[in-house]
Amino acid sequence: MEELKSQLRVRKDNGKAYVTLNRPPANSYFLEYLLYIEETLLSLEKDKTISVVVINSASEKFFCAGADIKIFSNNSSDQNIEMVKAARKVTKTITSSDKIYIACIQGHILGGGLELAMACDIRLAKEGNYLVGLPEVKLGLMPGNGGTPRLIDLIGASKAMELLVTGDSVTPKRAYELGLFNQLYTHENFEEKVSVFVNNLAKGPKKAMKAIKNYVIQHKGMTAEQALQFETESVNKLYGTYDAIEGFKAFIEKRTPEFE
Structure with missing residues (x-):
């Protein structure tokens, strides 16, 4: 060992x-x-x-x-x-x-x-x-x-x-x-x-990166309609997260976001 x-x-x-x-x-x-x-x-x-x-x-x-x-x-x-x-x-x-x-x-x-x-x-x-x-x-x-x-x-x-x-x-x-x-x-x-x-x-938003990786791997073989639906379901889970809220605030306030 x-x-x-x-x-x-x-x-x-x-x-x-x-x-x-x-x-x-x-x-x-x-x-x-x-x-x-x-x-x-x-x-x-x-x-x-x-x-x-x-x-x-x-x-x-x-x-x-x-x-x-x-x-x-x-x-x-x-x-x-x-x-x-x-x-x-x-x-x-x-x-x-x-x-x-x-x-x-x-x-x-x-x-x-x-x-x-x-x-x-x-x-x-x-x-x-x-x-x-x-x-x-x-x-x-x-x-x-x-x-x-x-x-x-x-x-x-x-x-x-x-x-x-x-x-x-x-x-x-x-x-x-x-x-x-x-x-x-x-x-x-x-x-x-x-x-x-x-x-x-x-330093990036972990939940968003996780969702993106999951999508890239799992979307293969899906029809166009299925892929679009999967994307919708994936992003819907992110809207209320701390990182999404922080990302929008940082953009408006013209500063670097501090993700969770």
Whole structure:
């Protein structure tokens, strides 16, 4: 357990939690590591003071390379299925959370690592020469932790098909152009820009952000009429909240709102 704790650092700071992958050289995961990540994220769910969770890496070279290939290749099929199930639990914890999850990327992000980032709500990246991709097809496989539908949602079916069937990686610049990354910052201002972005979110209205995340995730598959009705029901629950009242008052008084 002590070894796992050293491989996953957690720091809380004024409404934010930083979860740092620290398993050199590539932050590759295995079953027990995934279970520990899930346990850590579930513990953060209980902390109501946290509204934003940032997943990043202690390494500038790698964000995460996905499953540890040495372990994966030596496992039985059943063992690998259990590992993928554990990875799915991690991403489900992220997508079902009321908190906003941000992936902070500055190094190679491949396979399950990219699937982890795509499960997050927002992806902030640094310019660089690192690789971004889902190379599973080159191992005779395909993504198994939400990589296929999430990639399609983010960049469209045609471009997703190309990346999935070739297994080829792209540059961070290309990933940003495709819509896979939300922001692409320079080396010089990366940490500053990420800090400003995360701090601003942490000061935002938690109930409204929760409602927005819930809508974005759940509206898929709805008819236009259902989606509009769901939006109406969601916003109706916000009108009488402290944050909505404070937001209107601050706007009229031309000041920065102080949300709950």
